[in-house]
């Protein structure tokens with residue numbers, strides 16, 4: 130094994146990463162074909178993937194890059210607060226990509242510094258990735274992609290992937306021992322509430338609850354799929370929760386930094402009352418898929434939940450939301466009042 134690769138691998142494991150692989154940038158050549166295959170299979174998904182085309186062009190922006198260091202960060206050791214369980218996807222609750230108060234974020238900085246001390250030039254995009262991370266992790270033999278499109282290691286799919294570009298030629302490839310999905314299993318596809326996961330290894334991201342409750346779904350009132358969101362208000366874990374390959378993989382014993390204090394704030398009951406300044410200061414930096422001026426989107430998602438799970442206890446909250454300063458919240462609340470005959 131390459132000496133520098135060995136040192137990076139050792140350091141990464143010491144810092145708490147589950148796995149570390151290193152591939153030459155040339156091993157990303159098959160990614161472009163895979164990328165286009167997705168839009169060919171689901172033509173409607175093109176607008177979604179357009180925003181990710183930058184991942185195909187990393188060599189233009191970083192012509193000096195020779196290798197990709199790809200790392201696995203598990204998050205299943207953290208406790209999920211009861212009030213948020215099943216409403217906000219676990220990856221977003223335990224998101225360490227930009228959260229400086231987490232050990233994972235600090236360790237990512239330390240690892241980058243370490244590689245620089247070894248004399249390497251590095252580049253990383255911690256928020257949205259610098260290359261197609263699942264493809265890179267697959268090439269490095271760190272795990273497999275299952276029919277629900279998630280990347281799995283021995284920790285199941287409850288992991289984040291992080292990639293660094295480096296200017297040093299190295300290679301450190303593992304051989305995964307994970308078995309593929311059982312031949313007849315289609316639990317994830319059957320469980321998907323919007324048929325976003327319409328076939329194995331494919332999906333229509335524009336129909337995914339995760340997309341529709343975050344970047345997308347800007348007109349939920351006229352979105353037929355909004356009735357199918359179930360309990361979710363930000364993200365969706367269904368196709369991972371039902372997967373037998375995830376059974377027994379959630380440890381959930383450690384507290385995630387500052388999550389407890391949010392658990393009482395970002396609840397179904399409270400979101401409609403959240404003060405805009407509190408949202409900007411405490412909520413948005415963590416759940417950054419919605420912008421600082423998009424508290425209204427959280428509130429619309431909650432109104433949609435209240436409509437789908439209509440109960441007498443929600444009447445006053447829905448009724449009051451008709452006076453919201455946000456037009457989309459007002460509009461949604463008024464439509465529910467009309468439908469439910471709330472005066």
Ligand code: SF4
Pocket residue numbers: 320321322323324325326332336337338339365366367368369
């Ligand atoms: S995250 Fe939810 S909506 Fe999206 S594909 Fe999985 S089950 Fe379907």
Ligand code: SF4
Pocket residue numbers: 275276277278310311314315316317318371372373374
């Ligand atoms: S639910 Fe079954 S088919 Fe879907 S990813 Fe898990 S094992 Fe594979």
